[in-house]
Amino acid sequence: MERYARGDEAAFGALYDALAPRLLGFLRKATRDACAAEDLMQLTLLHMHRARGSFISGAPVSAWAFAIARRLMTDHARRRRVEQRLFSEARADDDRMAYEPTAATAAADDVLHARRLEVRLRQRIEALPELQRTAYRLLQQEGLSLKSAAEVLGTSVTAVKLRAHRAYVALRAVLREAGEPS
Amino acid sequence: MSAELRARVLAAATAEPSPTRAAVRRRNMLIGMVAAASGIGAFVIFAVLMSESHLLRLGGEVVPQQRLERPVWLVVATVGGALGVAATAVWLALGRGRSMLGRSPRWLLYGGVLIPVSLLVWKVSCSLAIGDAMVAWPERPGERCLSLSLLVAVGPLLSFLAIRRHAPVQPALNGAAIGFAAGACAWVAADLWCPVAYVPHLLLGHVLPLFVLAGAGALLGRTLLSLRHR
Numbered sequence: 336m337e338r339y340a341r342g343d344e345a346a347f348g349a350l351y352d353a354l355a356p357r358l359l360g361f362l363r364k365a366t367r368d369a370c371a372a373e374d375l376m377q378l379t380l381l382h383m384h385r386a387r388g389s390f391i392s393g394a395p396v397s398a399w400a401f402a403i404a405r406r407l408m409t410d411h412a413r414r415r416r417v418e419q420r421l422f423s424e425a426r427a428d429d430d431r432m433a434y435e436p437t438a439a440t441a442a443a444d445d446v447l448h449a450r451r452l453e454v455r456l457r458q459r460i461e462a463l464p465e466l467q468r469t470a471y472r473l474l475q476q477e478g479l480s481l482k483s484a485a486e487v488l489g490t491s492v493t494a495v496k497l498r499a500h501r502a503y504v505a506l507r508a509v510l511r512e513a514g515e516p517s
Numbered sequence: 518m519s520a521e522l523r524a525r526v527l528a529a530a531t532a533e534p535s536p537t538r539a540a541v542r543r544r545n546m547l548i549g550m551v552a553a554a555s556g557i558g559a560f561v562i563f564a565v566l567m568s569e570s571h572l573l574r575l576g577g578e579v580v581p582q583q584r585l586e587r588p589v590w591l592v593v594a595t596v597g598g599a600l601g602v603a604a605t606a607v608w609l610a611l612g613r614g615r616s617m618l619g620r621s622p623r624w625l626l627y628g629g630v631l632i633p634v635s636l637l638v639w640k641v642s643c644s645l646a647i648g649d650a651m652v653a654w655p656e657r658p659g660e661r662c663l664s665l666s667l668l669v670a671v672g673p674l675l676s677f678l679a680i681r682r683h684a685p686v687q688p689a690l691n692g693a694a695i696g697f698a699a700g701a702c703a704w705v706a707a708d709l710w711c712p713v714a715y716v717p718h719l720l721l722g723h724v725l726p727l728f729v730l731a732g733a734g735a736l737l738g739r740t741l742l743s744l745r746h747r
Binding site for chain 2: 340341342344347348351352355373376377380381382384385386387388389390391393394395396398399402403406407410485486487488489490491
């Protein structure tokens, strides 16, 4: 990013390679819509491209990228809700997919059990309040530090710890119910 | 990750040229000069219209046979202190520390409390040294200082928002901090022009505009600094 801020146009490709897979993964999990995730990832990188001149030397790039992605995602979700209300579109099938039984080809009980558990955990993560869910994803799935996650969420490190802790408690409860060691 | 997506993103970036760091620095310097010029211009116009071109007022007749006077050293002390606070407020609002996401909400909230308090405390404590400046001036409740502050601050407020441009996190809070910074700059002009240090006058004419500007900054920040409007 430093090279790109100084005017090295070729550095954008390297920036893309470093950030795009993580951003796309984050956005796919959050939106559960591959097309929307790709659009939002593209928009995020274009925002970074437009703001490259104001980049601060040595500033963490990933926290900035995730903050932009999160803001765009929130805006996208809000717009989609308004559109759905306006045009009364049928709900996407994504939600139902999670409840459908997994492929019945697996014979072994433990595989079935693991898949059911995975589905339940995913459902529980989706049911978490947005702030807890994002804190959990940024820390556990994207590997951001507490400080970076706090910056992305625009809050304090203590608040992020609390949100992540509540998410862990909820997920541990699912594991306990399933008889798994939490 | 598809190569087609990568090519699409890179092509979109190439199609939309963006300023480099050097260009942004030049642009910000220009906007900063416009901010200073607009603030000084508004101050001069106001002084010409309201007090026969007196940019610096040292006193006047408060009521028949009672005058309010402030010595030049008091003006230097109060204006100097206000300049220091204004510079700190601008640094707090426009600087982003070592993060692209700007200062933490806690810092911005502290600034929102400490900037008005320190300006008021500095003005009152300096004026306490001479009793005259603290007397009430019935003809000057503070509405002229209020309009002076708002008039002087408009240019800096808009310029600071243009310099800040992006605030992916807490745009309204960043806008409010910018409003406080513009208000602190306007305080310097009001302090130069107004000899009154009567506390109710200061609250109405000098402190209230800080909060009005912070509110306006929050609203504008939410609209202009937020990513969704780009």
